[in-house]
Amino acid sequence: MNIALSDYLLVSAALFAIGLAGVVMRRNTLVIYMSLEMMLNASNLALAAFSKFNAALNGQILVFFIITVAAAEVAVGLAIIVALFRVRQTVSADEINLMKY
Amino acid sequence: MNLLFYIFSGLMLLCAALVVANRHPVTSAMLLILVFFFMAGLFVLLEAFFLAVIQVLVYAGAVMVLFLFVMMLLDIRSSQIRRQNAPAMLAGLSVGFAFWVEFWLILRHSALPVGAPMNFDAGIRPIGKLLFSEFVLPFEITSLLLLAALVGVVLLSQKETR
Incomplete structure (x- = not known):
């Protein structure tokens, strides 16, 4: 039996679900950020699978753009985390709960 | 090919679960690198070779180095690594599980292409x-x-x- 499209989509959904659970249950902002990266990667897997099973390259192009934007987003997000750490001396999401300090 | 799919996806999901479950952020980052490598393997199985290379270069290379740099910069002391609180854990697990079951139900009732087309040039x-x-x-x-x-x-x- 060959691997079907739904198998790839199920794996992608499982990875997304793990990332979602991580975002909800972890308190460390760095780990929350890592879980977000995992969710982005899960969507990439779904797009690449659709791309192959429809024999169209557009999905892969979209994954390329997602990876580029994710790299930029990680740089900005980590800079924000460092700036927050300078002010509050913590990376716990429980203690970073004010919009203005 | 089939066996490789099961190996890659199984190990990837295991590492992903450990990323979330692990208490120390640096260990989580190392496991996340493994997740990205297994994802690159899945991309190779999908004949997306370019994406596999980009995945390893950008994610496992640049992004994770950035993460580790920031962790070294912040110098999180072990006293700040606290245990999980039970309500958040329960909420996270139930949200993730509900999402997956929902997706599975949708997939079961949808008509997806079963076999991949042969003439696909993804170079x-x-x-x-x-x-x-x-x-x-x-x-x-x-x-x-x-x-x-x-x-x-x-x-x-x-x-x-x-």
Whole structure:
């Protein structure tokens, strides 16, 4: 039996679900950020699978753009985390709960 | 091929679960690198060779190095690593499980293509042609986005002088 499209989509959904659970249950902002990266990667897997099973390259192009934007987003997000750490001396999401300090 | 799919996806999901479950952020980062490598393996199985290379270069290389640098910079003491609180854990697990079950139910009732088409050329050459013809505007906008991110990061990480 060959691997079907739904198998790839199920794996992608499982990875997304793990990332979602991580975002909800972890308190460390760095780990929350890592879980977000995992969710982005899960969507990439779904797009690449659709791309192959429809024999169209557009999905892969979209994954390329997602990876580029994710790299930029990680740089900005980590800079924000460092700036927050300078002010509050913590990376716990429980203690970073004010919009203005 | 089939066996490789099960190995890659199984190990990837295991590492992903350990990323979330692990208490120490540096260990989580190392496991996340493994997740990205297994994802690159899945991309190879999907004949997306270009994406596999990009995945390893950008994610496992650049992004994770950035994560580890920031962790070294922040110097999180072990006293700050606390145990999980039970309500958040329960909420996270139930939300993730509910999402997966929902997705599974949708997949079961949808008509998806079963077999992959044979004539699919996913080399770097067709991707490059597509990127510089049909998708040239988003490609250029991406460069602007990267520039904006660069300026933003420099602005965010400079010390307050006033």
